[in-house]
Amino acid sequence: MRETSWAPSEERAKPKTAPDAATLLAWYDVSARVLPWRVRGSAKPDPYRVWLSEIMLQQTRVETVLPYFAKFLARWPDLISLANARQEEVLSAWAGLGYYARARNLHACARTVSAEYSGRFPEDEAELRRLPGIGAYTAAAISAIAFGRKATPVDGNIERVMSRLFAVEEKLPAAKKALARLAAEMTPAHRAGDFAQALMDLGATICTPKNPACTICPWMESCAARVRGDQQTFPRKIAKAEGRLRKGAAFVVIREDGHILLRTRADKGLLASMTEVPGSEWSADYRASTKAAPLANMAAPLANIKWLKAAETVRHVFTHFPLELTVYTAQAPARTKAPKGMRFVQLRALGDEALPSVMRKVIAHALEFGGKQKSKGRAKK
Ligand code: SF4
DSSP states (O other), rough: OOTTTTOTTTSSOOOOSOOOOHHHHHHHHHHHOTTTTTOOTTTTOOOOHHHHHHHHHTTTTTHHHHHHHHHHHEEEEHHHHHHHHHHHHHHHHHSSSSOHHHHHHHHHHHHHHHSSSSOOOOSSSHHHSSTTTTHHHHHHHHHHHHOOSOOOOOOOOHHHHHHHHHTTOOOOOOTTHHHHHHHHHOSSSTTTHHHHHHHHHIIIIIIIISSSSSOOOOTTTOOOOHHHHHHGGSSOOOOOOOOOOEEEEEEEEETTTTTEEEEEEOSSTTTTTOOOOOOOOBBBBBOOOOOOOTTTTOOOOTTTEEEEOSSSSSEEEEESSSSEEEEEEEETTTTTOOOOOEEEEEGGGGGGSSSOOHHHHHHHHHHHHHHHHHHHHHOOO
């Protein structure tokens, strides 16, 4: 066991052996998850696939990424085809995957690599980090997995594994540097990419946040926290304050000829350039209106339509704050013109729009509410 300032105290039980890369790699050879961007044995990974998967996996679970990865590969099988796509097409294909800055950066990165690197990703971590959307973790992951360079990507999963393996008492986020150093020190010069993926698999499938499956862990004998018996209490963390709840209103206008009123968000900030239904600002002190004209200042074509307020709000949680939207619905006559800066889009063409998850929820909620109102109306007749 290496000497560290955060090592468990003397009276605590200690493992008899130190964790090593070879043990983890032997486990990986028989237990690796089969994923479409991975190769086995001596086959060479495709840097485009590795990069695409790493961008999609940022803050997102593997199961969620799989269908998007397949869709992107079918549509843009290589970097050049993605670079030649229009940004709206990429945003639209990304819709539902969240963290939309990633899609814009993905496209910008494809264009940069195509224009400045003749379509080939650089191998070096530092050079990869200069590309749009590639931070320290992703650069290390691509460098190690796609090119076999000695690099160590460290995310929350790997921090958790390291903190348990060495029973690191220092609290996150201050402990980040120490945890990254521990992971880097364990990384072998040979098979660095497999080591990175083995750590990712271990963190995702065995050393999970709750109830880690220590009895089937390849490092069971050498894990300091497991030997002490308090592995679930790691990593130590400073309690963080939750973002304050923001509220707002969403206005869903459906035209009688099956069109919905939409607009495009500003090209900077949260959900930049994505599609949305018109709505209010989102703020902590928003008060939902009970009056019938929440969009009273909407331009003339829609100034006099009748609004209904859906009984239930729509909730969504962003990284930094939870959001609660009051949904108002209205029906407009066929062929009503859209106010300036907005457009009517056929409901059946919604799949082509870059709609973020929160807006999908709003529209689904409004359509369900509209359906119930219609049935009530019919029942009264
Ligand atoms: S023994 Fe348990 S706590 Fe330790 S690394 Fe393995 S799964 Fe995690």
